Amino acid sequence: MAIFNSLGSNYKLQYVLKSLFSDTNGQNQNLRNFLERKYNGKAILTYKGREALTLALKILDLPKESCVAINGFTCFAVYKAVEKAGLIPICLDLEKNNPDLNFTPSVLEKTLTENKNIKVIIVQNTFGYPCDIDKIKQICREKNLLLIEDLAHCAGTKYPNGKEAGTIGDFITLSFSQDKIIDSVSGGALVIRNKKYGHKLLPKFKRIKRGQRLKDYLYPFHTLKIRLSYDIFWGKVYHFILKKLNLLSKPMQENLYAFYPLPDWYCNLALSEFKKLNQQLNHRRKIAAIYAKKLNKQVLNSKIIENIPASANVRFPIFVKNRGNLIKFLKQQRIFVSDIWYDSVAPECPNAILVSKTILNLPTHLNVSEKDALQIAERINTWLKLP
Numbered sequence: 473m474a475i476f477n478s479l480g481s482n483y484k485l486q487y488v489l490k491s492l493f494s495d496t497n498g499q500n501q502n503l504r505n506f507l508e509r510k511y512n513g514k515a516i517l518t519y520k521g522r523e524a525l526t527l528a529l530k531i532l533d534l535p536k537e538s539c540v541a542i543n544g545f546t547c548f549a550v551y552k553a554v555e556k557a558g559l560i561p562i563c564l565d566l567e568k569n570n571p572d573l574n575f576t577p578s579v580l581e582k583t584l585t586e587n588k589n590i591k592v593i594i595v596q597n598t599f600g601y602p603c604d605i606d607k608i609k610q611i612c613r614e615k616n617l618l619l620i621e622d623l624a625h626c627a628g629t630k631y632p633n634g635k636e637a638g639t640i641g642d643f644i645t646l647s648f649s650q651d652k653i654i655d656s657v658s659g660g661a662l663v664i665r666n667k668k669y670g671h672k673l674l675p676k677f678k679r680i681k682r683g684q685r686l687k688d689y690l691y692p693f694h695t696l697k698i699r700l701s702y703d704i705f706w707g708k709v710y711h712f713i714l715k716k717l718n719l720l721s722k723p724m725q726e727n728l729y730a731f732y733p734l735p736d737w738y739c740n741l742a743l744s745e746f747k748k749l750n751q752q753l754n755h756r757r758k759i760a761a762i763y764a765k766k767l768n769k770q771v772l773n774s775k776i777i778e779n780i781p782a783s784a785n786v787r788f789p790i791f792v793k794n795r796g797n798l799i800k801f802l803k804q805q806r807i808f809v810s811d812i813w814y815d816s817v818a819p820e821c822p823n824a825i826l827v828s829k830t831i832l833n834l835p836t837h838l839n840v841s842e843k844d845a846l847q848i849a850e851r852i853n854t855w856l857k858l859p
């Protein structure tokens with residue numbers, strides 16, 4: 473069967489049946505209760521992870537010129553979420569050699585001496601690979617800065633100190649968007665862990681449009697159908713028609729930076745994903761370990777490999793010069809991995825730009841079997857040997 477990096481990657485038949493037929497009444501409250509217990513704070517559910525980030529920053533009520541330090545190698549949604557809160561994003565570059573895709577404490581310290589307006593630090597544990605949280609937290613404490621842990625990639629990640637991601641920051645934010653670790657087609661959450669901010673008034677929330685909700689409701693069903701019938705050509709036609717008619721939900725939509733509450737349907741799916749989190753993490757770890765063992769060392773990054781046991785491994789990044797050519801080669805073998813995630817990076821981060829030009833993310837999700845991972849590694853090794 474064809475292998476996809478995204479396109480309903482986390483859904484199997486059981487998920488689709490749940491998405492179509494479950495009774496979801498009261499699940500918004502249940503998910504809030506669950507998150508409050510797990511992350512020890514006050515939980516607010518949003519329609520997107522980016523809204524949760526903006527909300528956290530708005531609650532802080534910082535002076536207008538305040539800056540927020542973010543990873544230079546990040547999703548545009550993060551950058552935009554800071555701007556939407558009326559603040560200035562400052563992108564921190566990666567290390568020059570063999571970067572682990574997170575900014576280091578030394579880059580943070582250097583930036584803080586140059587910019588005294590930075591008041592908040594956001595860490596994101598890119599693709600699940602943990603950052604040096606102890607040193608970053610210490611810097612925040614010494615300089616009286618607030619720390620946000622963005623768990624969009626890293627629900628379940630363990631830091632080098634053994635603590636789970638989401639148990640350190642003043643705020644944590646989560647994304648439940650398509651292809652994330654916790655995938656409920658869309659959704660997000662803010663957990664306010666710092667008691668000082670737990671009683672702040674929240675802005676007015678709008679209702680998400682019914683058309684968008686219907687698209688989301690059918691997304692798991694459509695994508696399962698596409699994937700199952702891709703090899704008999706019908707899947708390709710069906711995918712094309714749905715895209716043309718704009719009937720497939722897209723993860724990156726420009727108009728979704730306002731505040732929307734999260735309906736019960738999404739909460740029900742997110743809750744059941746949390747229940748299966750350990751099973752999912754084990755699977756992703758196993759698949760990442762296969763890539764690390766089988767792939768030619770020239771495409772691997774040793775820091776990422778060291779961190780596989782601790783990481784949520786939402787993707788497995790490799791680094792190749794002629795990336796477009798490899799994507800084409802794999803496509804001919806029905807392996808669709810055109811997932812480069814961050815292709816536009818802040819110009820002030822030259823190392824992150826270099827990474828963004830060579831990175832290719834391999835899938836680790838539940839629909840990639842160990843046999844598939846071996847096959848993908850084998851094909852990439854074959855491509856590397858081509859003249």
Ligand SMILES: Cc1ncc(COP(=O)(O)O)c(C=O)c1O
Nearest residue numbers: 520521522547549596624647649
């Ligand atoms: C690190 C990170 N944080 C936050 C987000 C935003 O999540 P959402 O799409 O739910 O707004 C993304 C998007 O992919 C992301 O990569």
